[in-house]
Amino acid sequence: MQLHKDDVLDGALTILDTFGLADLTMRRLATSLHVAPGALYWHFPNKQALLGALADRISARMAEPAAATGATEQVSELAHRLRDALLAHRDGAELVSASYASRHTAGLARERLIEAVLGFGLRHHEAELGGLTLLYYVLGHTVDEQAGMQLDSVGALPDGVSPLFDTPDATARFEFGLRLFVGGLISVAEPTTGARVDAPARNG
Amino acid sequence: MQLHKDDVLDGALTILDTFGLADLTMRRLATSLHVAPGALYWHFPNKQALLGALADRISARMAEPAAATGATEQVSELAHRLRDALLAHRDGAELVSASYASRHTAGLARERLIEAVLGFGLRHHEAELGGLTLLYYVLGHTVDEQAGMQLDSVGALPDGVSPLFDTPDATARFEFGLRLFVGGLISVAEPTTGARVDAPARNG
DNA sequence: ACCTGAACACCGTTCAAGT
DNA sequence: ACCTGAACACCGTTCAAGT
Numbered sequence: 001m002q003l004h005k006d007d008v009l010d011g012a013l014t015i016l017d018t019f020g021l022a023d024l025t026m027r028r029l030a031t032s033l034h035v036a037p038g039a040l041y042w043h044f045p046n047k048q049a050l051l052g053a054l055a056d057r058i059s060a061r062m063a064e065p066a067a068a069t070g071a072t073e074q075v076s077e078l079a080h081r082l083r084d085a086l087l088a089h090r091d092g093a094e095l096v097s098a099s100y101a102s103r104h105t106a107g108l109a110r111e112r113l114i115e116a117v118l119g120f121g122l123r124h125h126e127a128e129l130g131g132l133t134l135l136y137y138v139l140g141h142t143v144d145e146q147a148g149m150q151l152d153s154v155g156a157l158p159d160g161v162s163p164l165f166d167t168p169d170a171t172a173r174f175e176f177g178l179r180l181f182v183g184g185l186i187s188v189a190e191p192t193t194g195a196r197v198d199a200p201a202r203n204g
Numbered sequence: 205m206q207l208h209k210d211d212v213l214d215g216a217l218t219i220l221d222t223f224g225l226a227d228l229t230m231r232r233l234a235t236s237l238h239v240a241p242g243a244l245y246w247h248f249p250n251k252q253a254l255l256g257a258l259a260d261r262i263s264a265r266m267a268e269p270a271a272a273t274g275a276t277e278q279v280s281e282l283a284h285r286l287r288d289a290l291l292a293h294r295d296g297a298e299l300v301s302a303s304y305a306s307r308h309t310a311g312l313a314r315e316r317l318i319e320a321v322l323g324f325g326l327r328h329h330e331a332e333l334g335g336l337t338l339l340y341y342v343l344g345h346t347v348d349e350q351a352g353m354q355l356d357s358v359g360a361l362p363d364g365v366s367p368l369f370d371t372p373d374a375t376a377r378f379e380f381g382l383r384l385f386v387g388g389l390i391s392v393a394e395p396t397t398g399a400r401v402d403a404p405a406r407n408g
Numbered sequence: 409a410c411c412t413g414a415a416c417a418c419c420g421t422t423c424a425a426g427t
Numbered sequence: 428a429c430c431t432g433a434a435c436a437c438c439g440t441t442c443a444a445g446t
Binding site for chain 4: 025026027037038041046047
């Protein structure tokens with residue numbers, strides 16, 4: 001049986017979900033696929049590239065543009081979609097975050113977020129920066145949230161004290177940052193002196 | 205000659221600046237200090253703790269509260285101070301970011317940022333979330349910026365094409381995110397219907 | 409084209425034993 | 428109290444050689 005790129009990624013995702021990112025090693029992955037470690041290097045040039053491809057798979061649902069109509073709703077929809085995608089896999093946030101930092105990702109989420117930010121009436125250049133800012137927020141928040149879950153589940157925290165990471169309001173906390181971001185976008189979008197459709201006036 | 209915690213951190217910082225985070229290994233560090241690898245484990249329980257202490261040293265200048273008077277100015281001052289501290293050492297952003305994620309840091313920057321956000325009139329709980337949001341932004345942006353610098357200097361990019369990371373306007377890009385954030389803080393701080401001193405009205 | 413075998417040059421961590 | 432020696436159980440990557 002021939003080994004394909006997708007088989008490798010399937011195996012990698014299984015190890016990730018079962019044992020976590022620290023245990024996702026080339027040797028372990030090779031063993032689980034019943035091949036020699038060197039075999040993986042025919043399909044991927046190195047481990048970073050493999051992890052990047054895995055990050056892209058985890059972020060796959062970011063390929064679709066936002067369905068909502070308003071700019072605020074689109075931003076919110078995409079941010080939630082990304083967070084949900086990251087939370088769907090053990091260490092998903094850490095993996096995708098690291099892949100973005102090392103530039104071994106296609107950057108689907110980034111593209112989509114920038115598109116949505118464009119809906120606030122910013123120019124290209126500023127929408128790019130705004131989209132990146134949102135990406136940093138979603139990744140940072142979700143890495144933190146997921147790290148907290150791990151600590152909780154491993155019992156590293158004193159009994160009953162999950163100070164920041166009670167799962168009930170993790171979503172509410174996430175949404176606060178989203179409102180903050182949207183408020184910022186609105187304030188940055190409108191020209192210093194009035195004259196925009198639905199947005200309030202700002203003083204310099 | 206006795207080995208002290210601070211000697212270990214000095215050595216670690218030298219390796220970090222000279223060779224980067226990937227080459228900062230316990231064995232290499234031990235060699236540079238003329239001790240056996242095991243010696244390090246008398247001073248630090250494990251590598252993560254050592255890196256956390258190093259992150260705290262890099263962030264040391266965040267101990268001092270902001271000197272500026274306005275809330276906006278304080279946030280800006282602290283954000284710049286943190287970014288500057290991270291950029292002062294090779295892979296500084298990556299190291300501090302990882303240490304925050306793994307909770308092996310004292311969280312000086314976090315505390316200071318939350319304090320400054322409090323100046324916008326938010327309640328405790330919201331100021332904490334706002335401070336974290338700002339922390340995510342500064343870390344995310346600076347990791348990205350520093351990673352770009354690395355790629356540039358290693359010549360991994362086609363000649364003359366430093367698409368996002370021309371050092372000239374990296375600071376300007378950073379400040380755009382800051383304005384975005386401050387705008388968001390203002391919009392979140394003011395009660396839904398008018399009645400705040402210097403801030404504009406928002407429609408729900 | 410795709411993979412194995414075997415090596416190269418490393419890791420972090422532990423722990424008895426020394427001083 | 429502080430450190431060495433030596434081991435344990437791993438890593439990522441390369442590459443001649445096989446099919």
